[in-house]
Amino acid sequence: MPPRSIGLSSLVRHLGSWRTPGAGATYRQLAAAVRLLILDGRLPLAVRLPGEREVAQALGLSRTTVSAAYGRLRDDGFLVGGQGEGARTRLPAGPTPREAAATPSAADGLIDLTAAVLPADPNVHAAYVRALERLPANLPGHGYEPAGLEELREAVAQGYRRRGLPTSPGQILITHGAHNGLVHLLRLTVRPGVPVVFDHPTYPQAIDAILAAGGRPTPVPLPDDAGEDGWDVDGLISTCRSSSAPMAYLVLDHNNPTGRMMRAPDRARLLAGLKGSETLLVLDETLVELTLSGPPALTASAVDAPRVVRLGSMSKSVWGGLRIGWIRADRAVIQRLAQSRASFDLGVPILEQLAAVELLNDGGAALAARRPLLRARRDHLRARLGDRLPDWSCPRPAGGLSLWVKLPGAISSSLTVQAAAQGLILAAGPRFGVDGAFERRLRLPYTLPESELDEALDRLAKAVKTLGSRKSKALGASKSVAVY
CATH class of the missing domain: 3.90.1150.10 (Aspartate Aminotransferase, domain 1)
Structure with a gap:
């Protein structure tokens, strides 16, 4: 199978405003910009970059400058392959002499x-200990749970009921974190080239997932001067309807990275404006329990509609290493997801699910x-x-x-x-x-x-x-x- 490649227009878009007057030689700035794209994941590993001549023409540079930038990246271990073979992204196996001199390692206090x-608190270790004690009761079964353990789905559903959203275990699908849930929804909903609407800025991995699914990222900017709770609700409604987007991905509680929380009247107006549309409204609620000022988001977010899907996770509120998330949706959607996931993954490990049950049933004491x-x-x-x-x-x-x-x-x-x-x-x-x-x-x-x-x-x-x-x-x- 031929190696993956990134198109010239995509590379230029990712680079953005990479050149700063007075910040050093142009080839060094270009190399640093590509290096940053690789380090933060915007350029996946083992992806072939466009040729030097193409990049030079697109950026208005000489081919010598681009060649020097690529050479610098090869020397530092971020590219492999020559001009004929095509340069492919990678991570260095160890620090090069220049890197060792310029960038401290973790041992140096990075x-x-x-x-x-x-980081995890002591409750996480205690939950795993209790989960191990309960694991033998689950060993006689085959261990495959396409929708998740019944008791975990009930624990998650109970959390929604406390928020004022009547929910049954049949409306819950357990996933490998909220991001995994978004990937499942994209695979089920999005076809190549169709728009996916989102609030801008947003969670970076969500943009990556939309692109990986073949969707066309369609941003609706958050008003810069709208305070802590401002959204362009009219813009969201208009964009979803005019583009016939099959999905809108929004982080309303609390937007990552801004921390904003949408007001309850705006939520109601958003749902009313999308009523009857074909847009599936996917609400990422991984930060919903982390309100630090003002009324809790849990109450404000207790609105529902058939075309609303909610993503939850324990990664932000408990520990990133506990890869437990979930999707709350209409039963028909959950059934379709459970059937389609078999071609992607076979479910979540039982031990982690048991630990999640222990943590969710603590009454919210750890999070408080x-x-x-x-x-x-x-x-x-x-x-x-x-x-x-x-x-x-x-x-x-x-x-x-x-x-x-x-x-x-x-x-x-x-x-x-x-x-x-x-x-x-x-x-x-x-x-x-x-x-x-x-x-x-x-x-x-x-x-x-x-x-x-x-x-x-x-x-x-x-x-x-x-x-x-x-x-x-x-x-x-x-x-x-x-x-x-």
């Missing part, structure tokens, strides 16, 4: 802010203890940002796990590269959108302890200073050239 997740911790870290990070980088704008999110910071310039990608040299790994703003959007934005999770957040900000401030210094030198040099 701080990773690309994942907005919490985590909210004050997250609230304190959110407020701490905002306060420190105000001290260290006062020209950065950072509204307080109502919930979720991260801040969506507005930068004073379109520097997100170049700053991310510069921060890596300080031992700080960031997810650049364009990772959360399409067509190179959000270069003036940066997502900063507040899931680490305060001491690590302080160290992360120290490194971030150094990266900002270094980037500003380089731009100033380049500007001075360009002025000197202009004089002569």
